[in-house]
Amino acid sequence: MRRTAPLVVTFVVGVIMVGEYFIPHYRYRMITAELIEWGLVLAAAAFVLGLINLVQVNLPKVIRREQDWAYKLVMLIALVCTITAGALGGKDRLGDGQIYKWIFDFLFTPLNATMFSLLAFYIASAAFRAFRARNVDAALLLGAAVVVMIARVPIGESIPVIGDYLPKIMNWIMDVPNIAARRAIFIGAALGAVATGLRVILGIERSHLGSDG
Amino acid sequence: MPTTEIVGAWISIFLTLCIFSYLYDDNPIYKLVEHLFLGVSIGYSVVEAYFGAFKPNVINKLADGQLTPLVALVLVLMLFSKVIPRFSYLARIPIAFIVAAFAGVKLTGEANSNLMTQVAQSMPNLAAVYAEHGLWSWDADGAGLFSSLFLVAGLSACLLHFYFSAPHQRGMKVVSRFGVLVLMLSFGASFGYTVMGRISLCIGRVQEMLGLNRPIDEAEIIQPQLATLVSLVVIVGSLVVWRVQQSRQRGAEG
Known part of the structure; x- marks a missing residue:
């Protein structure tokens, strides 16, 4: 029962969802829309489950004052403050003067942008060390990257002779070879998604049910 | 301008420099702000998941008398x-x-959008393209018959490169090699594009620290350049103290 019930649920729900493509009737759509809503609710609940797990793991370490306990304490305080501010704000939480909006504007947004911008230094440093035009493949990789980077800054256009053509070459690379390769990857990924979806629905793929599933 | 916004702007500048301090070394200031960011972002995700999915789909509907x-x-x-x-x-x-609900959605959705649509869009109307742009048009960023044929040939070559049911010999080897070259061009372009995206984010942070992204009257009230200077002094001072403490600890241990 512990193994069969989840497999039956997987099959029934999967077949109903796939059926929507073949039965484009509004009553059937209402059923699938309801199932998707339940799925969204479960996904939201999974965030709370993750939160419980985070507190279960970190709180004992703070209480026992294990290594790096102060950082974990800061994380838990920030977590509690953000959730409390959001709960107090309710549906107006992103309105002017709300604490939650203040947290979003002056903590979340700048920290998020800075974390991603930090990667610029590491990507550039890694590229400097790794990009060597040793063969044709590497030379094409390097050339395409350089053209795209130079063409997107004002200094690129001021280079004599090729300056006028750089943005056009960049657009060609982005629109033709890049699209060709990306489409090939998308088509491959779509075939993989269809195959994996079928395996899940038919119960061949069971890894999501745990090791003894 | 409210005091909370001025304080917020100063705090965001300080936190930005704390994150950038990682470029020097993995230090306690960075770790502290990293954990602050973790806490805030997890809290934000939970709050938005509740108000975006749980409340409208469960609480509001139950309040309306629905039982589903x-x-x-x-x-x-x-x-x-x-x-x-x-x-x-x-x-x-x-x-x-x-898993089943989203596998079902993906199965038909991916097949429809990423498979059928992508294949359909990949075969251009060559006569119409030739009539509009000729073989190659610099004015239209290289659009023309050559680019359209290159797109189809590149896509086919990339797909055949990942086709392993036939050995990559003779003709297949040549096609596969062309596919690799197209992939290299694409990866290089994607890399350059990503780097420029990250750099523009970095420029945005620097503009905020210098007050260049605000109107002059706002910048005069907030004084972002002063906030940057004060933050820099505090962070550099803290890093010096941390380094001295570390070297003392090493000396005591050694």
Whole structure:
């Protein structure tokens, strides 16, 4: 029962969802829309489950004052403050003067942008060390990257002779070879998604049910 | 301008420089702000998940007298049984539900949007392209018959490169090699594009620290350049103290 019930649920729900493509009737759509809503609710609940797990793991370490306990304490305080501010704000939480909006504007947004911008230094440093035009493949990789980077800054256009053509070459690379390769990857990924979806629905793929599933 | 916004702008500048201090070394200031960011972002995700999915689909509907959300509520309770090891097997049913629902959506959705549509869009009307742009048009960023044929040939070559049911010999080897070259061009372009995206984010942060992204009257009240200078002094001072403490500890241990 512990193994069969989840497999039956997987099959029934999967077949109903796939059926929507073949039965484009509004009553059937209402059923699938309801199932998707339940799925969204479960996904939201999974965030709370993750939160419980985070507190279960970190709180004992703070209480026992294990290594790096102060950082974990800061994380838990920030977590509690953000959730409390959001709960107090309710549906107006992103309105002017709300604490939650203040947290979003002056903590979340700048920290998020800075974390991603930090990667610029590491990507550039890694590229400097790794990009060597040793063969044709590497030379094409390097050339395409350089053209795209130079063409997107004002200094690129001021280079004599090729300056006028750089943005056009960049657009060609982005629109033709890049699209060709990306489409090939998308088509491959779509075939993989269809195959994996079928395996899940038919119960061949069971890894999501745990090791003894 | 409210005081909270001025304080907020100063704090965001200080936190930005704290994150950038990682470029020097993995230090306690960076770790502290990293954990602050973790806490805030997890809290933000939970709050938005509640107000975006749970409240409208369960609480509001139950308040309207609908009973179908009760099933979702039961599934949520079964999911939470994962916290109690004795009943954790119950969580398999909601996990199976969510995986099956999205596998079903993906199965038809991916086949429709990423497979059929991508294939259909990849075969251009060559006569129309030739009539509009000729073989090659610099004015239209290289659009023309050559580019259209290159797109089809490149896409086919990339797909054949990943086709392993036939050995890559003779003609197949040449096609596969062309596919690799197209992939290299694409990866290089994507890399350059990503780097420029990150750099523009970095420029945005520097503009905020210098007050260049605000109107002059706002910048005069907030004084972002002063905030940057004060933050720099505090962070550099803290890093010096941390380094001295570290070297003393090493000396005592050695």
